[in-house]
Amino acid sequence: MVRPSTLKLTNKHGHDPLYYPIKAVSYTISHPSLLKIVIRIACIGCALALFILVVLLATALKPQAKWISSNLRWWSWPIAVCLVLLESTICAGLLLLVSKSKAQKNLFVATMRQEGLWRENEMVSLSTLKDFKLLGKEDIVKFITIPLQTIPFVGGVVNSAINATFTGWECMGKYFKAIKLPSRLERVEVFGVENSGKFSLFHSSTYDINNDYARFGFMCGFLESIPIVGSVVFPLTNAVAAALFACDIERGGGPVCLRKEK
Template identity: 30%
Template sequence: MLVLGESYAVIMFVSKAFFLGRAQDQLFNAVFRQEGVNLVYVEPKGKSRSFAQSVYKGVSSRLSKEGMLRYIVSLPLNLVPMVGTVLFLLYNGSKAGPTFHTRYFQAKGMLPATRQAFVDKRKGAYTAFGAATLGLNLVPVVGPLFTLTSTVGAALWACDIEKKEREPK
């Protein structure tokens, strides 16, 4: 598991920088359109970016220094048979789960305090989602594919949340 974790970090960094970041955003928006949820984040006009700036924005928005440090420091948990891997997945999953709703939070225009309250209210669900996603992403070769399927799952979840909020009470 330790070697898989290390290879996952390298593969995800490269794939998110050049492919997955933009694909995830497009998938998220496509699921919203398909589900009939009218909530699309639009970047402010007049902001043109070079390729390097686009890559940096895609990576920095999904891979924080704190997150990478937490991931690397917690990798040795995998050395503890069975229990260590579960703890590793839960610990990192609790932080990774909400990142799959970044696009949703942007579309809703949530401020950091509001976003944190929203996540805290659903902490168990976000931890379970993040742990499952991280576990699937550790599968060699197809891990990036699971990132895309997890993005679709997160978008469907966000659509369900949005539809429940719009229901008359």
């Protein structure tokens, strides 16, 4: 195990990607045009999530506690509460899927334009429908680790760490599609040349803390794992974070995989 004091991060694009999701919050607040989009979707999402939470607490909490323990031992109630929190988060997320995806796309493009790095004649903005991709092998890991989300915060940390690289890749997908990066080069950029094959899921380097996309994805995933608010607010600010990350990549000369290809 590598000690934190001896760990040397590559930070290939000049900044530690771990901090982009945090920076994105203050960046959004300081730009009214971005904040307006976030507030509109967040208010709708939070109201919907709270409504679903109240309904589930009233109708599903007690039955789930009984299902966990027929004798209603004290520990069955905290577990049932965690399940209700997870269920309300998932329900709200599914109901807001399309509007949230459209808002994420608008925030991403608006941020890159704000930074003067959106190339109007060269970059393309995805339609909302194209944001929804088919299930891949990485989604198997996400599905298996979903139960961790029933443990507030601690479960979120563990789940985010396991899925970090794939979350980072997913968050940066809008940038890769904007510059028309082929799927093969996306994998090279995220996993490296040696581990960009079909079995990247099983390479230990995929889960390496030194991977820029893993560090970015970990923080994005953790913020989104925060009960109720996380699934509504942070997917939006994470789109801003992805744009800020993309801007630094552009300032550095573009994705590393393209620099090697030239």
